[in-house]
Amino acid sequence: MIHTMSLMHDDLPCMDNDALRRGKPTNHRVFGEETAVLAGDALLSFAFEHVALATRGASPENVVRVLGELAKAIGAEGLVAGQVVDICSEGMAEVGLEHLEFIHHHKTAALLEGSVVLGAILGGGDEEEVGKLRKFAKCIGLLFQVVDDILDLTKSSAELGKTAGKDLVADKTTYPKLLGIEKSRELAEELNREAQEQLSQFHPHKAAPLIALANYIAYRDN
Amino acid sequence: MIHTMSLMHDDLPCMDNDALRRGKPTNHRVFGEETAVLAGDALLSFAFEHVALATRGASPENVVRVLGELAKAIGAEGLVAGQVVDICSEGMAEVGLEHLEFIHHHKTAALLEGSVVLGAILGGGDEEEVGKLRKFAKCIGLLFQVVDDILDLTKSSAELGKTAGKDLVADKTTYPKLLGIEKSRELAEELNREAQEQLSQFHPHKAAPLIALANYIAYRDN
Known part of the structure; x- marks a missing residue:
């Protein structure tokens, strides 16, 4: 996760704080469509992983x-x-x-x-x-x-x-x-x-x- | 599922059998990128649903x-x-x-x-x-x-x-x-x-x- 995110971060176009205050650009604008689709897949899988791991008492x-x-x-x-x-x-x-x-x-x-x-x-x-x-x-x-x-x-x-x-x-x-x-x-x-x-x-x-x-x-x- | 697939099928461009024999075009070429991404999300979820439902004896x-x-x-x-x-x-x-x-x-x-x-x-x-x-x-x-x-x-x-x-x-x-x-x-x-x-x-x-x-x-x- 950290490895992937650091690679993604290296590609982050320069964004100043004013730009962020005006509203954050969406994932696919910042990282490109390919990476945005993959981030969606990763988060979708993570939802299931989280439920499987976080419910050990149930x-x-x-x-x-x-x-x-x-x-x-x-x-x-x-x-x-x-x-x-x-x-x-x-x-x-x-x-x-x-x-x-x-x-x-x-x-x-x-x-x-x-x-x-x-x-x-x-x-x-x-x-x-x-x-x-x-x-x-x-x-x-x-x-x-x-x-x-x-x-x-x-x-x-x-x-x-x-x-x-x-x-x-x-x-x-x-x-x-x-x-x-x-x-x-x-x-x-x-x-x-x-x-x-x-x-x-x-x-x-x-x-x-x-x-x-x-x-x-x-x-x-x- | 059937409802969704029938809607997708209505959008299918005319494809003859020769075209199919030469190799099938990918999902995003036929249905567009938006639908292809959603098909990926649906199949990804279905993998988890299938495991949850098909393993009742385990x-x-x-x-x-x-x-x-x-x-x-x-x-x-x-x-x-x-x-x-x-x-x-x-x-x-x-x-x-x-x-x-x-x-x-x-x-x-x-x-x-x-x-x-x-x-x-x-x-x-x-x-x-x-x-x-x-x-x-x-x-x-x-x-x-x-x-x-x-x-x-x-x-x-x-x-x-x-x-x-x-x-x-x-x-x-x-x-x-x-x-x-x-x-x-x-x-x-x-x-x-x-x-x-x-x-x-x-x-x-x-x-x-x-x-x-x-x-x-x-x-x-x-």
């Missing part, structure tokens, strides 16, 4: 199960499926609600689902508890995207801390475009309510951070 | 161990390290023997080592047996590369079934370039002998396929 059956869950969340039935369908949808005239949900469920919600479900399994949750937490995660994953679309349309760039109105300029299919802004807000409320319903049978102290996370995603300003 | 402790081994063989201390150092070495005036071995040990031998060691662990091998099989795999991994370099220099394109003399044209650092052709042949013999020595304590019937594999790598013509 039951090995559960560790194998979470490694399978993690792989599925990333692969051809998870994040990658969402990203591929997103790429293939660029410039498509008609993108319906189901198509849009497929993309978000896979691109955004799958890894969120994974991060919640992995903890539930390692923590010894039973099938019903894991199922409820899985549904919670699916809801906040979609909620995140609905709120993102609303913010892009209703906030200024200064408020967002990034360029506002990008979706409109790119003629991107969004929830407000398909449903209108009011129905999008109703959908967000419903997803937040549905997410929090899943937590009702858990101890309130243990559920509190997840409730706070759902509310944060629902009511954030940027 | 002890979960051993499955977790092989998943960690597999990740390490691929990541920043394995294949990726070799590939990055290889990329960074392009056009470098002086590439010594140690540098060349670092590349081959990581780029070629690490996954070979992984495939041998994974079987040894899942099959219930003890530390000494796993260690011997690991050394066997390292030797045949390096052997593969030494023989590849010799064949590129000594065989015709027709004999190889691919372009011969590529390394010389590209001024690539190879074992014959660093050691000369005779010393390279001696190194190959030594690596084959060292590989097979590791197998001497195993039952001859069980070791036979691995001995055949080492000899195949050492004495192949293309």
Whole structure:
């Protein structure tokens, strides 16, 4: 790791602190596409290595199960499926609600689902508890995207801390475009309510951070 | 998976059977670089998913161990390290023997080592047996590369079934370039002998396929 990183560092173009303050350039700009792709492969492998090594106190059956869950969340039935369908949808005239949900469920919600479900399994949750937490995660994953679309349309760039109105300029299919802004807000409320319903049978102290996370995603300003 | 693949298939440029017979174009030529990178990510995740799901008869402790081994063989201390150092070495005036071995040990031998060691662990091998099989795999991994370099220099394109003399044209650092052709042949013999020595304590019937594999790598013509 150190050997590889030092080689990569030698190739780092001269960058001053001002450039860094203005926003960091992405990996492929600094190191080139080949190295960026390889860094992605290394980090992807490292996620599995980390789970395999860092879970020594947990039951090995559960560790194998979470490694399978993690792989599925990333692969051809998870994040990658969402990203591929997103790429293939660029410039498509008609993108319906189901198509849009497929993309978000896979691109955004799958890894969120994974991060919640992995903890539930390692923590010894039973099938019903894991199922409820899985549904919670699916809801906040979609909620995140609905709120993102609303913010892009209703906030200024200064408020967002990034360029506002990008979706409109790119003629991107969004929830407000398909449903209108009011129905999008109703959908967000419903997803937040549905997410929090899943937590009702858990101890309130243990559920509190997840409730706070759902509310944060629902009511954030940027 | 099916959904993703069908979308990818729709984008497939028209290819006739003659084109296929002349050699199949690579993924990134047919589907574009973005999709090719994502296919790599999906297949990488699927390797871990497959091991997690297909090893249900084995002890979960051993499955977790092989998943960690597999990740390490691929990541920043394995294949990726070799590939990055290889990329960074392009056009470098002086590439010594140690540098060349670092590349081959990581780029070629690490996954070979992984495939041998994974079987040894899942099959219930003890530390000494796993260690011997690991050394066997390292030797045949390096052997593969030494023989590849010799064949590129000594065989015709027709004999190889691919372009011969590529390394010389590209001024690539190879074992014959660093050691000369005779010393390279001696190194190959030594690596084959060292590989097979590791197998001497195993039952001859069980070791036979691995001995055949080492000899195949050492004495192949293309």
